[in-house]
Amino acid sequence: MNGWQTLLYKEVLRFWKVGFQTVAAPVLTAILYLLIFGHLLEDHVKVYDTISYTAFLVPGLVMMSVLQNAFANSSSSLIQSKIMGSLVFLLLTPLSHWSWFFAYVGSSVVRGLAVGLGVLAATAWFTTLSVQAPLWILVFALAGASFLGALGLIAGLWAEKFDQLAAFQNFVIMPMTFLSGVFYSIKSLPPFWQGVSHLNPFFYMIDGFRYGFFGASDTSPWISLVVVGTALAIASAVAVHLLRIGYKIRS
Amino acid sequence: MGCAALQRLPGRESGRRGAPCALPLATPALAHGNASHALEPAAKITGSMPAISFQSVSKSYPPPRNSASNALLALDGVSLDIEEGEFFGLLGPNGAGKTTMISILAGLTRATRGTVSVLGSDVHRDYAQARRKLGVVPQELVFDPFFSVRETLRIQSGYFGVRKNDAWIDELLSSLGLADKAESNMRQLSGGMKRRMLVAQALVHKPPVIVLDEPTAGVDVELRQTLWHFIAKLNKLGHTVLLTTHYLEEAEALCGRIAMLKSGRVVALDRTSELLKAASSNVLRFKLDAELPKALAEKARVTGRIVQFPAHDALEIEHYLAAVREAGLHAEDVEIRKADLEDVFLDVMTQHRDSVAGVAA
Numbered sequence: 001m002n003g004w005q006t007l008l009y010k011e012v013l014r015f016w017k018v019g020f021q022t023v024a025a026p027v028l029t030a031i032l033y034l035l036i037f038g039h040l041l042e043d044h045v046k047v048y049d050t051i052s053y054t055a056f057l058v059p060g061l062v063m064m065s066v067l068q069n070a071f072a073n074s075s076s077s078l079i080q081s082k083i084m085g086s087l088v089f090l091l092l093t094p095l096s097h098w099s100w101f102f103a104y105v106g107s108s109v110v111r112g113l114a115v116g117l118g119v120l121a122a123t124a125w126f127t128t129l130s131v132q133a134p135l136w137i138l139v140f141a142l143a144g145a146s147f148l149g150a151l152g153l154i155a156g157l158w159a160e161k162f163d164q165l166a167a168f169q170n171f172v173i174m175p176m177t178f179l180s181g182v183f184y185s186i187k188s189l190p191p192f193w194q195g196v197s198h199l200n201p202f203f204y205m206i207d208g209f210r211y212g213f214f215g216a217s218d219t220s221p222w223i224s225l226v227v228v229g230t231a232l233a234i235a236s237a238v239a240v241h242l243l244r245i246g247y248k249i250r251s
Numbered sequence: 252m253g254c255a256a257l258q259r260l261p262g263r264e265s266g267r268r269g270a271p272c273a274l275p276l277a278t279p280a281l282a283h284g285n286a287s288h289a290l291e292p293a294a295k296i297t298g299s300m301p302a303i304s305f306q307s308v309s310k311s312y313p314p315p316r317n318s319a320s321n322a323l324l325a326l327d328g329v330s331l332d333i334e335e336g337e338f339f340g341l342l343g344p345n346g347a348g349k350t351t352m353i354s355i356l357a358g359l360t361r362a363t364r365g366t367v368s369v370l371g372s373d374v375h376r377d378y379a380q381a382r383r384k385l386g387v388v389p390q391e392l393v394f395d396p397f398f399s400v401r402e403t404l405r406i407q408s409g410y411f412g413v414r415k416n417d418a419w420i421d422e423l424l425s426s427l428g429l430a431d432k433a434e435s436n437m438r439q440l441s442g443g444m445k446r447r448m449l450v451a452q453a454l455v456h457k458p459p460v461i462v463l464d465e466p467t468a469g470v471d472v473e474l475r476q477t478l479w480h481f482i483a484k485l486n487k488l489g490h491t492v493l494l495t496t497h498y499l500e501e502a503e504a505l506c507g508r509i510a511m512l513k514s515g516r517v518v519a520l521d522r523t524s525e526l527l528k529a530a531s532s533n534v535l536r537f538k539l540d541a542e543l544p545k546a547l548a549e550k551a552r553v554t555g556r557i558v559q560f561p562a563h564d565a566l567e568i569e570h571y572l573a574a575v576r577e578a579g580l581h582a583e584d585v586e587i588r589k590a591d592l593e594d595v596f597l598d599v600m601t602q603h604r605d606s607v608a609g610v611a612a
Contacts, residue, residue, distance in 0.1 A: 003410050003411070006406060017397050081395065086395040092357055094383050095410055250359055
C-alpha cells in the first residue's frame with residue numbers, strides 16, 4: 001500500500017472498529033422509518049401508478065442513509081483527530097492534498113455504501129424491489145456519496161468544535177435530505193415548493209437513484225446527473241483547495 | 252542499507268572504513284531487548300549540505316480578532332545551520348519560539364519570511380522530500396484511540412510508503428521497552444509509554460534527521476535513561492538530532508552544540524563546552540533559613556532554602572560569605588561548584604532581559 005491507500009485503509013478501519021455505531025445503528029434507523037411511515041402511509045399515498053408506497057420509500061431511505069453516513073464519516077474523523085491532536089501524525093507525513101482528498105472521500109464512500117447495502121438488504125424483508133437500470137443506481141450512489149464525503153471534509157476542516165459540526169449536520173444536511181423527496185414525490189407538492197425542491201441538489205441524487213429502481217422519476221436522470229456532477233465538482237474543488245492551503249490545520 | 256552507506260558515515264563510524272562488510276553493525280546492545288537485527292545507520296546524503304538550515308526565518312501571528320494588540324512576532328530573523336551528525340540542543344524559556352521553529356521545520360506552520368530546509372529540501376516547496384527526511388516527536392502527548400500499538404506503527408509506516416516494516420517496528424518497540432505492549436490499544440498505555448510511542452512513530456520511516464520537542468517531560472528517570480541511550484545510539488549511527496528540553500543537565504550531557512533562544516531571537520550559539528567556559532567559572536552554594544538582605548538577594552539565585560551566587564574567583568566568594576555573616580545570618584552546607592549549563596542559561600537570559608521577565612529552567 002502506498003501513502004493514500006494506507007490513509008484510506010486507516011479511515012475504513014476506524015469506522016469499522018466502531019461498526020455498531022457507524023453501520024448497524026443507521027441501518028436500524030432506516031428500518032424504523034420504513035416500518036412507521038410505510039405502515040402509516042401505505043394505503044394513503046400513491047406515488048407512481050404501479051408502485052406501492054413502501055417500495056417507493058426504500059430507495060429514498062437507502063440513498064438518505066448513504067448520504068448522511070458519507071458526510072458523517074469524513075467530518076467526524078477529521079474533527080476528532082483535530083480535537084484529539086492526533087492529526088499531527090498525518091500532518092507530518094509527505095502525503096499530498098490529493099492523497100488526503102481521495103482517502104477521506106474514498107472512506108466516506110465505503111461507509112456510505114456499506115450502510116446503503118445494509119439498509120437495502122434489511123428492507124428486502126418488507127417489499128420486493130425491481131431494478132430497472134442498475135448502472136444509474138451505481139452512478140448516483142457513488143456520486144452522491146462522494147459529494148457528501150467532500151462536504152464532510154470541508155465541514156470537518158472548518159469546524160473547531162463538535163458543536164459547530166453538529167450545527168452544520170443538523171441545520172444544513174438534515175433538512176436538505178429530509179426535504180429532498182425521500183418520503184414523497186415532489187409532484188405532490190404545491191408549485192412553489194416544487195420550485196424550491198429543484199434548487200436542492202439532494203433532490204436530484206435521490207430522484208436519479210430512484211430512477212435506477214423504477215425507471216420512473218420526477219425529473220430526467222440525465223438532468224440529475226448534470227446537477228449532481230456539478231455539485232460534486234464544486235465541493236471537490238473547494239475541499240482540495242482547503243487541503244492545499246492547510247485551512248485551519250497548518251497555521 | 253549496505254556497506255557503502257556505512258562507509259560514508261561521519262565521525263566515529265568512519266574509522267570502520269576498512270572493516271569487512273559482514274559485520275557492519277557491531278554496535279553495543281541496547282538497554283532493552285537484544286539487538287538481533289541491529290539499527291541501521293543513516294545514509295549521508297551529501298558532504299556539505301546542512302542537515303537543518305534556517306535562513307532569516309520570521310514568523311508573526313496575526314492579533315486575535317477584535318483586539319487592538321499588535322501581531323505577535325514569534326520568530327525574528329532566525330538563522331541557524333545544523334550539520335549532519337550533530338546532536339544539537341535548542342534551549343529557551345517558554346514562549347521563546349522553540350516550538351514555532353520546530354513547527355515550521357515540520358511543515359505544521361508556515362514561516363512568514365525566510366527559508367527552512369532539511370538536507371537541502373525546502374520544507375515548503377519540496378515538502379514531501381523534506382518530511383521523508385525528518386522524524387518529529389511532538390511535544391503534546393497525543394494518540395489515536397482507535398488502534399493498537401502495532402497498528403499505529405504499521406499505519407504510520409504506510410503513510411511514508413514503507414511496506415513490510417515489522418522487523419523495524421519490533422526493534423523500535425524493544426528498544427523503547429514497549430515490546431510487550433505491541434497488541435495493546437493505545438488507550439491502555441501509561442503516559443510514559445505514550446510518550447515513547449511518539450518516539451517510535453517518529454522513527455518508523457528511519458529518518459536521517461530526528462527532532463525531539465521536549466521528549467522527556469513527565470517521563471520518569473529510568474525511562475529517560477532508556478530514551479537517551481537509544482537516541483544517543485541513533486546519533487552515533489549518523490542520525491542528526493535536534494532536541495528541545497527544559498532539563499538542562501540533559502542538554503549539557505547530550506548536545507555537542509547549543510542555541511539559546513529568547514523572544515524569537517538566537518541569543519547564544521556555540522559548542523556546549525565553549526558556552527560552559529565562557530560563563531562564570533564557579534558557583535557558591537549554601538542553605539539559609541532566613542531571608543537574604545535585598546542588596547545580596549539581587550545577585551543571588553534563591554530556590555527555597557538554597558542560595559547560589561555565581562562567582563569568578565575566591566575573593567568574590569569570600570566577599571559573599573562575609574556579607575552573609577555581617578547580616579547576622581548562618582549559612583549551612585556551604586559548597587563551591589563548577590558552573591553548569593543552567594548557570595550559563597540564566598546568565599544569557601538575564602543579559603537579554605528586555606521583554607520576557609520570567610525565566611523557566
